[in-house]
Amino acid sequence: MLTQQLVSWKEPMQKLRSFIYFLPLFLLLFILGLLKAAIVGPVVTVIILIGNSAVIIGLWPAHVFWTYYCVVKTKRLGLVLKILVLLSLPEPLVLWPIFGIVGSLLVGVGYGCFAPLIATFEAAGNQVENKFLHCVVDGFWSTIKGSCTVVRDFTDFCFHSYFSFMDELTEEVPEDENPMNIKLSKLPPCLLVSLLAVPVDVLLVTAVALWKSPYMLFRGWKRLLEDLIGREGPFLETACVPFAGLAIILWPIAVVGAVICSFLCSFFLAFYSGIVVYQENSIRMGIAFIISVVSLFDEYTNDLLYLREGSCLPRPKYRKKMKLSSDILEARKSIDNDGNDPNNGRTCPLGSKLVSERTRTLKEAIQELKPIQVWDWLFQSCEADGRILLHDGLLTRTDIEESIVNGNCKKLHIKLPAWSILQCLLISAKSNSSGLLISDELELTRFNWPEDKVLEWFIGPLMTMKEQIKGLQLNENEESCLRGLIMSCNNERPEDWNETEFPSDDNVRRAQLQAIFRRLQGIVAAMSRMPTFRRRIMGLIKVLYIEAMRIDALRSADSRILRQEASSNNSINSVEKKDKDARGKAYNNEDIV
Incomplete structure (x- = not known):
């Protein structure tokens, strides 16, 4: 009995000891990473901002011209749709440089700050001889080099990928393929519903995201702390433990990012109501979608945060052939009663355990x-x-x-x-x-x-x-x-x-x-x-070019050797022939004598 009590006390003490050891190590790594970010961050931001901005501004006239040219030339769009696209193109083409430059600034700041910080923690977890030296050095040159790679990839996308996308519009279409077109009579109700949906859905979806953000913040912190102390989930290995503290500190940024993404996505959800009106040929269905999309978003966030199933918000029918979700909700309730543990709250809607509570054997067997x-x-x-x-x-x-x-x-x-x-x-x-x-x-x-x-x-x-x-x-x-x-x-x-x-x-x-x-x-x-x-x-083509030169050199050397052997054989044959002729003449002279 005493042995069992000692064993039961031993495991919590080990977890507490590892947690106390973790705190000073994390603070030192975090401060060192922030110092490196303060040095490297401005350089990286300038490289990405200037490089991407130069590409955006330099290629913008070519993008404008080629976009209009491909839209005019394409046979994939009908006449009405082509005219509407041409009339709506100025807005995205004008906004592209603005959003591109602002996005480059944000990417430069984010990459310049987080890349040295993460490199510091990675150096602490890697199996290297001198960890202190790597913790101090790692993250300087690699981050600067990575920023140049970001500019190069962005240039390749703007210079090659974009024109490749647009060239696809001008390709010949099969004879049996009809061009995409729309009916002008359906456009006014679509535009009306879309204009109505933007203020409603943007406001309500953002309100739901803000309402759920405290749940996301505290549930995330609770989950990360449990995984850190219990050494489960992503912090199962010792090398990953320093990232736990970094994730805990940066989790509020993830929550803010989720709210911002919800705000941006709400515009697309609102505009989709116009598509529903066009597809169903009904203004009533479009208005129903405006109301239903808030319920759908609420249900999605509930599933993401493992809150209650479904949504308490109304969800009217916005498709003529859409089945009501009452049967699905009943099935989910039955699964919830069978699979969820109310005291735990850490099971997914299908009743299966989360990744952090899988066994070590399963994590080793399935390596993602x-x-x-x-x-x-x-x-x-x-x-x-x-x-x-x-x-x-x-x-x-x-x-x-x-x-x-x-x-x-x-x-x-x-x-x-x-x-x-x-x-x-x-x-x-x-x-x-x-x-x-x-x-x-x-x-x-x-x-x-x-x-x-x-x-x-x-x-x-x-x-x-x-x-x-x-x-x-x-x-x-x-x-x-x-x-x-x-x-x-x-x-x-x-x-x-x-x-x-x-x-x-x-x-x-x-x-x-x-x-x-x-x-x-x-x-x-x-x-x-x-x-x-x-x-x-x-990079692959350069390697293959060197290999092709080596193969050609070997082949030319082999052919030269073969030619030399052939010429030597020819010379030997000619000498033998001359010797044979000389011997024949000698024999003839002897016969005459």
Whole structure:
């Protein structure tokens, strides 16, 4: 009995001892991080503000001209919609430099302050020999270098990605595709409801966000303190403990940011009421949406903060074919009665435990990947596959030089990443994997893929394509042929493969594979518009160019050696022939004598 009491007292004392040890360490790191932020922050702010502002102002005339040109030329928009877009373009085009420069200032201040602070805490958690030196030094040069990277990525987005988006408008549309258009008779009620919704929804949604902000603040602090003292959730490992104090101090900033985001999103929610009016052809439905959107936002915040289910605010029916949510509320109440613990309050609406209360075994078994890990895997695969394609002749030095000179080459920017992703899809389908095998020891599944909406837009279709490839049951000859076809063919029609060595003559099978290729190249084209893509692909092209020069040098050396051997063989043969002729003449002379 005494032993059990001692054991029960031992664990709280250890937690209290670790908490007392944590306080002075955190304060020292925090003060050091603030000093570094005070030194680096102004430099970083100036770099980002001046760099981004120069890009915005310098490209603004080109953006205005090209935007109008693409909208006028596009065939995807009907005449009425095109005129309305042209009339409404001046407002966003005028506001873009203002919001861009102000946003650059905020990004510079935020990055310049938080990057050195976080680098200080990371240095304390890393396993390095001299932690004190790294805590003092880390965060200076890396933050300045990161600010230059921010300016470069922003430049790539404004100079390449934006024009790529606009060029897509001017592409030819299929004959069976009708242009988007609207009816003028429906516009007045839509505008009326939108103008009515803006003051109502912005005021009410912001009021709900302000009302819930104290709950978010104190519940967040309570949760962070519990995880810190109990060493649970994100603070399970010792290296992450210093970040707990940083999260506790910065949590009010997160709450303020959530309120500001709610305020900004309320405008879009209000404007959507005009779309509801147009789709339902009813002003009454639009007014119902104005009232319902506040209830929807209230319910969303309740789910986010694990408060009561549903909302006490009215939610009228704003769709003609929309089912009432009474059945859903009853189902949620039944789940709540079965799964939630009223004394705990730390369970989600579906009754499952939160991440912070999972066991250590589960956290080790399911290791969530970060977006940067998937991004790094893609470009590492492109580098390895690019070397293979250079050796096989499917990629040449001319292609790389064209990409360097012109700044864009479909074979390198689109087809090479698509080739690498196709390799992953073929291997994953052949191994009956539940996800994507991005390496020999790592599998990307729906349980561990990054919680990033942008990345999820790309990974979800790839999962579907992998299942389609699995259903086709490709043989080895078809797989090896597909690897060459994705680099050498347009893959637009089944006839494109007539002159190739694809072993199957089934046009349906060819059309299915070509559809997968087109969709895969479309996904990569969308990826190429992301700001970091161009910077990473240009670094990859430099590596491949060096590899291409080395391969050409080896080939030229081999050809020179072969020519030397051939010339030496020819000289030897000529000498032997002369010697043979001389011997023949000698024999003839002897016969004459």
